[in-house]
Structure formats: C-alpha cells, structure tokens
Amino acid sequence: MHSTADYLTFGQWRYLRSIGQLQSLSASADPEVLTLEPRLHKLLNFFLDHKDLVLSREDLLTAVWGEDSGSDESLTRAIAGLRRALQDSRVEPVYIATLSKKGYCWLAAVAPVALPPESDTEDAPAEPLDLIGTQQAIDKWHDKKLTKLKRIRYIWFSTLVLILFSFAFALLLSKMNEKATLPRYLQLTPVSALDGKEQTPLLSADQSLMVFQHQPADSTHWHWVVQQLASMQIRRDQQKFQQLSQPHWLDSEQIVFRAQQQQECAFWRKTVKNQFEAAIPLFSCHQFIAAGQAMTPEGLYWLDLDPATGQSQLWLWQQDTSQRLLMTFPAHWRAVSHLIVKNKKAYAIAQSGYSYSALLELDLSGSDWSTITEFDFSANQLAWWGENELLVNKSARQLQVLSLRTGTSRVFGEMTFNLADSSVWQHSLLAAYPAQAVTDLRQLEWQEQNNQIVTLPFADSNRSEYLLLAHQDQYFFVSERSGLPQLWRSQGQVTEQISQFETQHAIGQLLWFEGQLLLLIDRQLYHFSAGQLAPFMQKKLNSEGFVVCADTLYWVSRNQQSWALQQLQQGKISEVLKDVVNVQCGPENSLVLQLQNSAHVKQWRQGQISTLPIQINWRTTESRAWVSTTTGLYWLSGYGTELNYYDWQDQQQQQWPLAEPAQALMSDNGTVFVQQFRAQDTDIVWLHPEPAE
Structure with missing residues (x-):
C-alpha cells in the first residue's frame, strides 16, 4: 500500500502523488479524475516538497528538466499548464504565486490523508491503485472502522453506565453513612x-x-x-x-x-x-x-x-x-x-x-x-x-x-x-x-505596704465574665450570668444587662469608635444601640485585632502570604504597613506593633519604625496577653503567672508574680484589669452513646 504521504489534499483537490492524479473535492457522485502529464506531475511534486519556500527558475529547471536541458520558455509553459490544471490564477493565485525577479512559491496548505493499513483491507491489490480506487478503499475502510467503532462505543457506553451506577451507589452509601445521625x-x-485538674487521658491497648x-x-x-x-x-x-x-x-x-x-x-x-x-x-x-x-x-x-x-x-x-x-x-x-x-x-x-x-x-x-x-x-x-x-x-x-x-x-x-x-x-x-473554667474580671492594684500586685473583684457572679471596655464613667463587659453571653454595663453602683441576645454569639471584642459601641461578633463588626445590632462595615475576612487609636480604627488582616496593618479613617480603608500581626495604641499618637518575623515589639510614629527593648513573641503569646496604657506597656509571661511592665518615660522594665494565672489584660488608660480563670477541678470522663432502640 501507499505511504501516508502519497495521498494529499490541498485547496479543492485530492491528489495521489505517486501517479499524479487530481480529483476535485467538490466532485459529483461520478468524479472526474485528471492525470497530469509527466512534466507537470514532476513539477507539482517538487512544489509540494518545497511548500512555503521561494523557488528560483533555476531551481525548478534543474529539478524537473535536469542540468542544461530545460529553457525559460518550457518552464513558463509548464507553470501555465499546471495553473490551468489546478484552475489557479496568476493575478490572484491560490496555489502558485509568481514573485517578481525571485521565482515562484507554493501557497496552499497541504494535508496528508490516512490510508487504510494493509491488514485492514481484505482484497488489497499487489499494484498501486489509481486515485478513484484509493478513495474507494479509504471509504470502505472508514465504513468498516465506523461499524467497529459503533460496537466499541456501545461496549464502552454500557461499561461506563455500569461504572457510574456503581460509583453513584457507593457515593450514596457513603453520603448516607456520613449523614447518619451521630451518637447521642x-x-x-x-x-x-x-x-485539682486532670487532662490528656490515654488508654492502654488492652484498655486495662x-x-x-x-x-x-x-x-x-x-x-x-x-x-x-x-x-x-x-x-x-x-x-x-x-x-x-x-x-x-x-x-x-x-x-x-x-x-x-x-x-x-x-x-x-x-x-x-x-x-x-x-x-x-x-x-x-x-x-x-x-x-x-x-x-x-x-x-x-x-x-x-x-x-x-x-x-x-x-x-x-x-x-x-x-x-x-x-x-x-x-x-x-x-x-x-x-x-x-x-x-x-x-x-x-x-x-x-x-x-x-x-x-x-x-x-x-x-x-x-x-x-x-x-x-x-x-x-x-x-x-x-x-x-x-x-x-x-x-x-x-x-x-x-x-x-x-x-x-x-x-x-x-x-x-x-x-x-x-x-x-x-x-x-x-x-x-x-470541663475544658474551660469560669473566668472573672479583676482589677490590678499595687500595694505599697506589701510591695506587690494584688487583684480586686470587679464584677463577681457564679458565671464567666470577660472582655472589658471603659468609656467615660461607664464600663461595658460580657457576662454569662443570665445564661447566654450578654452585654452588661456598669455605671457607679448600677450594673445592668443591656442586650437580649436569643442565640449564642461569639463576642470577640468591644470597641468605642465615632461615638458608637462596636461589638466584634463572629468576625463581623456591629454597631450596638438601644439593644439592637446593625452591621458597622462589610465583614473583613481574615481580619482581627481591632483597636481604636486617636479616632482611627486599626486592625490586621492576612492574605495568602503575609499580614498587613489596615486603618479606617474618615470613612476610607487603607493599608498602613506590611508584616504587622498585632497592634496597640502607643504614647503621643504612636502605634505599638508586633511584626510577623520579629519577637521585639516595634513603635511606629509618623511613618518611622523603632525597636523597643521588649520581647513579646506573637507566636507564643495570646492576643490579649498585652495591653498599652498612657504610662506604659503591660504583658503576661510565664504561662500567665508573671506581669511585666515597661514605662514609656524612664524606659525601665519591671516584673511581678501573680497569685493566680491570668489569661488576658484590659485597660481604661488609668487602671489595668485582668481576666483570670477561677480555681476549678477538671475530671476525666466517659461519654457513652445512647443504646440503640
């Protein structure tokens, strides 16, 4: 059989190059085949072997007529004859272009036609077929292949349906299992x-x-x-x-x-x-x-x-x-x-x-x-x-x-x-x-006579109190004394509940900004007024550590690779500084910062950063384990058993032990408050599922 490159198509023509036969692709059911005379056959093959190249008249004469055998007139007549056979135009060529003083160039794209393998043709002749016979062999081969493909597709389709059905059934079982009711x-x-406290239970392999x-x-x-x-x-x-x-x-x-x-x-x-x-x-x-x-x-x-x-x-x-x-x-x-x-x-x-x-x-x-x-x-x-x-x-x-x-x-x-x-x-x-003990809010006070820090009750109850915000003569805090976490206000001798939340809210922060009380609930800032919540601004994903300094709201946010300090000022949000992971207010309108890759605390003032002689590691210190006041910076260390202080003016550090470990620090700029776990036992317990009915 012929090689794949024997049977070609270009433009409107099929071409069998081994014997020089042309047939129009738009031919009728009884196609007419044109067999080129030997010189035109050889000339067309040379063009096809050198398509997209500029061929000089000398190149063509040597290749088709041989050395010193052809003439310019014979080449011109052959080019004209080949154009007539291809129904091409010298003025608007589709196949052969004349390039002034350079020669000729083949223009049309050429594509090979796949011929049937010998093993797939039952009556393959010993001699090459003509163009019509070749096309008939191709058509016959394609018909057989199409029939075979239909059978294969049917088998594959049936198999695929069976696989998909099995997969869907398995997925349904998996979903039913995953959605099955958990044990009660x-x-x-x-x-x-x-x-005391017990934790981290570990059973032996034999459960003895x-x-x-x-x-x-x-x-x-x-x-x-x-x-x-x-x-x-x-x-x-x-x-x-x-x-x-x-x-x-x-x-x-x-x-x-x-x-x-x-x-x-x-x-x-x-x-x-x-x-x-x-x-x-x-x-x-x-x-x-x-x-x-x-x-x-x-x-x-x-x-x-x-x-x-x-x-x-x-x-x-x-x-x-x-x-x-x-x-x-x-x-x-x-x-x-x-x-x-x-x-x-x-x-x-x-x-x-x-x-x-x-x-x-x-x-x-x-x-x-x-x-x-x-x-x-x-x-x-x-x-x-x-x-x-x-x-x-x-x-x-x-x-x-x-x-x-x-x-x-x-x-x-x-x-x-x-x-x-x-x-x-x-x-x-x-x-x-229980995993988490009851927490109390207590006021820190320095006792001169004993030369030590003591904690005084602020708002005692039998349930947890946490978060504290001071504004003028009012203190706002969160308490669970009425069941769910609710917002409370203390003013003078009066302490009252000012919210009536009917569902569990994860209240993360309390802020006072632009004359409004703001609550951070489930990562969303809300304005709280007259017992009602209203969104303060669009929820900021991957944002935390909100703080108000000099009438500006600051917070830190994270993208895929890094952290940055953001600000809201006069209704506009902008980025202040990169690599900031936590922020506090500093003296004289400055900011106190923790950076992603530094254990040292930084101070940022008017676009300039300086390093303070304080180490508070962001990776090992909780977010509310440090607080800034007008006089200095307080922070916890030693798993909450030590209180540290850095004075803004004399730049000296002090440390005091705490009788009870602390979890968080808060300040109203004059007084420092501490959030502490109440002494409480924890036990190792079993929870057995309800017996099946």
Missing part, C-alpha cells in the same frame, strides 16, 4: 475524681489502665497518674514538671511525652505500666506544644519552632537515629499543632492568626503539605472519629465530625460542650471536662 451522649461518667496528668489544687506543677480501670486504684508519680504534653505509648510499658522543666523543653520516656520509673530525657526541643507529637511504627513525629525564624517545623525521631527535619511551614502562620498520623498521612491544625485556623494534610513520604479546609475559628482539638472523619472542636463549643472526603461537618449534641482532649473508643468518648 446523655450522661457524663467520671473516671477519676482527684482534687489509663494514664493521665494531674495538677493538685495546691500546686502549679503536673505529674503522671496511672489508674487501673477494673479496680479504680491509682498510682501517683512523684516526678513533677511545669508543663506536660499528650502522652503516647512507646511500647506496652513506656510512654513518650514532651515536657517543660526549669524553662527547658525536652522529650522524655517513662515506664508507667507496673511501676513508675524516673523519666529518661530523649532530646531537647525549642517550644512546648501540648498536642504536637504522634507516635508511629516509623518513629515519633513532632512539631517545633525554628528558633531563628519562629516558623513551625515537622521533625521525625527514630530510636536508632537522630532527629530529622521533614518540612518547614510558611512564616505567616502563627503556629501548627494538634498532630495526628495514620497510614503515611498526617493531619494538623495551622493557626493562621489568633482567630482563624486551617486543617492541613501532610504527606509524610513526600514531605509535602496541603490545606484541606479553612475554619473561621481557632480549632483546638483534633482526633480520629472514623477511617475518613475527624473530631474537631473550637474552645468550649460542641464537638463536630469533619468528613475528609466532602469537607462537610456534623455537630454533636449539647453534652459535648466544653470537652478537651477528646478521643474515641468504640463510639464512646474519653475526655477531660
């Missing part, structure tokens, strides 16, 4: 009942004992406790630590954990099964992270901070080797925590800032990560619920189950409010309760 938990059953950490009511340190579940007998370890992380089984008798001791962070292993043995240090770490490690057969995966940049990192420790760095996370994330691992895939929570977070999937084999979903809250729990579902929670709210397949979530009932360190054991929940 109706009763809390205490597992332990020690005085439980390991957890305990802080006695009269102590600021933690130690390990083992409880036999059958007899309920407990054993207390005498070794104490400032902070203890979640434990993990290293083997059937030993646990591995991270601890803070004498301001040093390290990983330890400890025998706990039959008796306590002294903990053995394994290796040091840079930052204590309570839920930042996971034990697997490959080794211990753990999260840490780079001491140079502050960026979160993922490491692997194996017992027969040293630590190995696997990946470093973006600098614009505040932290990465809550690491869990299964089947070469790890999941963790990235804290984008103070108020936003994201679920990450980490590819441990490829040392790469991706974002599964983003939360408009700060998630603080992560555990496995099923093969493709996770338990996720935000502070003091209901647990929810997140599907890794669809990204949708389902919420448990109210009995899962205020749980911490939750894990699943045969559909029962093991957790610490």
Whole structure:
C-alpha cells in the first residue's frame, strides 16, 4: 500500500502523488479524475516538497528538466499548464504565486490523508491503485472502522453506565453513612475524681489502665497518674514538671511525652505500666506544644519552632537515629499543632492568626503539605472519629465530625460542650471536662505596704465574665450570668444587662469608635444601640485585632502570604504597613506593633519604625496577653503567672508574680484589669452513646 504521504489534499483537490492524479473535492457522485502529464506531475511534486519556500527558475529547471536541458520558455509553459490544471490564477493565485525577479512559491496548505493499513483491507491489490480506487478503499475502510467503532462505543457506553451506577451507589452509601445521625451522649461518667485538674487521658491497648496528668489544687506543677480501670486504684508519680504534653505509648510499658522543666523543653520516656520509673530525657526541643507529637511504627513525629525564624517545623525521631527535619511551614502562620498520623498521612491544625485556623494534610513520604479546609475559628482539638472523619472542636463549643472526603461537618449534641482532649473508643468518648473554667474580671492594684500586685473583684457572679471596655464613667463587659453571653454595663453602683441576645454569639471584642459601641461578633463588626445590632462595615475576612487609636480604627488582616496593618479613617480603608500581626495604641499618637518575623515589639510614629527593648513573641503569646496604657506597656509571661511592665518615660522594665494565672489584660488608660480563670477541678470522663432502640 501507499505511504501516508502519497495521498494529499490541498485547496479543492485530492491528489495521489505517486501517479499524479487530481480529483476535485467538490466532485459529483461520478468524479472526474485528471492525470497530469509527466512534466507537470514532476513539477507539482517538487512544489509540494518545497511548500512555503521561494523557488528560483533555476531551481525548478534543474529539478524537473535536469542540468542544461530545460529553457525559460518550457518552464513558463509548464507553470501555465499546471495553473490551468489546478484552475489557479496568476493575478490572484491560490496555489502558485509568481514573485517578481525571485521565482515562484507554493501557497496552499497541504494535508496528508490516512490510508487504510494493509491488514485492514481484505482484497488489497499487489499494484498501486489509481486515485478513484484509493478513495474507494479509504471509504470502505472508514465504513468498516465506523461499524467497529459503533460496537466499541456501545461496549464502552454500557461499561461506563455500569461504572457510574456503581460509583453513584457507593457515593450514596457513603453520603448516607456520613449523614447518619451521630451518637447521642446523655450522661457524663467520671473516671477519676482527684482534687485539682486532670487532662490528656490515654488508654492502654488492652484498655486495662489509663494514664493521665494531674495538677493538685495546691500546686502549679503536673505529674503522671496511672489508674487501673477494673479496680479504680491509682498510682501517683512523684516526678513533677511545669508543663506536660499528650502522652503516647512507646511500647506496652513506656510512654513518650514532651515536657517543660526549669524553662527547658525536652522529650522524655517513662515506664508507667507496673511501676513508675524516673523519666529518661530523649532530646531537647525549642517550644512546648501540648498536642504536637504522634507516635508511629516509623518513629515519633513532632512539631517545633525554628528558633531563628519562629516558623513551625515537622521533625521525625527514630530510636536508632537522630532527629530529622521533614518540612518547614510558611512564616505567616502563627503556629501548627494538634498532630495526628495514620497510614503515611498526617493531619494538623495551622493557626493562621489568633482567630482563624486551617486543617492541613501532610504527606509524610513526600514531605509535602496541603490545606484541606479553612475554619473561621481557632480549632483546638483534633482526633480520629472514623477511617475518613475527624473530631474537631473550637474552645468550649460542641464537638463536630469533619468528613475528609466532602469537607462537610456534623455537630454533636449539647453534652459535648466544653470537652478537651477528646478521643474515641468504640463510639464512646474519653475526655477531660470541663475544658474551660469560669473566668472573672479583676482589677490590678499595687500595694505599697506589701510591695506587690494584688487583684480586686470587679464584677463577681457564679458565671464567666470577660472582655472589658471603659468609656467615660461607664464600663461595658460580657457576662454569662443570665445564661447566654450578654452585654452588661456598669455605671457607679448600677450594673445592668443591656442586650437580649436569643442565640449564642461569639463576642470577640468591644470597641468605642465615632461615638458608637462596636461589638466584634463572629468576625463581623456591629454597631450596638438601644439593644439592637446593625452591621458597622462589610465583614473583613481574615481580619482581627481591632483597636481604636486617636479616632482611627486599626486592625490586621492576612492574605495568602503575609499580614498587613489596615486603618479606617474618615470613612476610607487603607493599608498602613506590611508584616504587622498585632497592634496597640502607643504614647503621643504612636502605634505599638508586633511584626510577623520579629519577637521585639516595634513603635511606629509618623511613618518611622523603632525597636523597643521588649520581647513579646506573637507566636507564643495570646492576643490579649498585652495591653498599652498612657504610662506604659503591660504583658503576661510565664504561662500567665508573671506581669511585666515597661514605662514609656524612664524606659525601665519591671516584673511581678501573680497569685493566680491570668489569661488576658484590659485597660481604661488609668487602671489595668485582668481576666483570670477561677480555681476549678477538671475530671476525666466517659461519654457513652445512647443504646440503640
């Protein structure tokens, strides 16, 4: 059979170049075939072999007639004859153009026509076909191919329908499973009942004992406790630590954990099964992270901070080797925590800032990560619920189950409010309760006679009070004394509730701006007046840390790669400065800033930035753990047990211990207030599902 390049089309013509036959593409059912005489046949083939090139008269004479055989007149007659055969025009050429004093050029696009393979033609002749026979062979081959394709398409279509039906059925089952009603938990059953705080419960593989950490009511340190579940007998370890992380089984008798001791962070292993043995240090770490490690057969995966940049990192420790760095996370994330691992895939929570977070999937084999979903809250729990579902929670709210397949979530009932360190054991929940203690607002006062800082009651009740805003002689704060979080006002001897919210609102900040009381609720600023809420401005995604300084509203916002300081002044929003992650008002109309990549506090005045001799690390300090006043800057350290002060005028620093750990600081420019957790026991509890009917 002919090669594919034998049969060509150009313009309105089919052409079989091996025997020089032309047929019009617009021919009737009885097509007329023109066979070129040998010289024109050879001339046309030469043009087709050199299309888009300028061919001189000498090139054509040599190629078609041979050396010293042709003449200009014979070439001119041949060109004219070929044009007549192709029905071409010298004035408006479609195929052959005359270029003055240069020669000729072929213009039309040329396309090969696929010929049927010999194996597909039953009666293939030994000699080449003419153009009509070739076209008939092609048509016959295409007819057979079309019939065959129809059969193949029918088979593929039937198979595809079956596959799609099976997939849809499987997806329906999966959806039904994911939308299935979650277990109802109706009763809390205490597992332990020690005085003080208990947290991070861990069951043994045979579920015969439980390991957890305990802080006695009269102590600021933690130690390990083992409880036999059958007899309920407990054993207390005498070794104490400032902070203890979640434990993990290293083997059937030993646990591995991270601890803070004498301001040093390290990983330890400890025998706990039959008796306590002294903990053995394994290796040091840079930052204590309570839920930042996971034990697997490959080794211990753990999260840490780079001491140079502050960026979160993922490491692997194996017992027969040293630590190995696997990946470093973006600098614009505040932290990465809550690491869990299964089947070469790890999941963790990235804290984008103070108020936003994201679920990450980490590819441990490829040392790469991706974002599964983003939360408009700060998630603080992560555990496995099923093969493709996770338990996720935000502070003091209901647990929810997140599907890794669809990204949708389902919420448990109210009995899962205020749980911490939750894990699943045969559909029962093991957790610490309550996760968050009652908070009080108290006023800080310096006692000269005792040379110490004391706290005085501000607004006492049996429920939580938090956030405080002073305006003239009024104090606004949030209290849960009437059930749901409500806005209260204190003026002189009168304290009254001024809101009547009927649903749970996550009130994040109170501000006074342009003569209005503003509330930050679920990331949206609202104007509050006469008991009613009205949006103050369009919701700003990934924005937080609002503050009013010199009649200007400032806040920080995050895009995909970095942070920036924004301002609202005279109704216009503009960007002030990049890389700012937190802001406070400073003296003399200045701003006090925390930057993304610096632990030192900065002061910004009239476009100039200076560095203050103060270190408040954005990545390890809570947003409301520092406050600026007209006289100086206050901040908390030592896990809320130390109050620090920097005086604007004499530029000196002081530090005082606090009798009770503090969570947040607030100020009315003359007085500093502190938000503290009330002393309260926490217990390890079981939540068993309601029996099926």
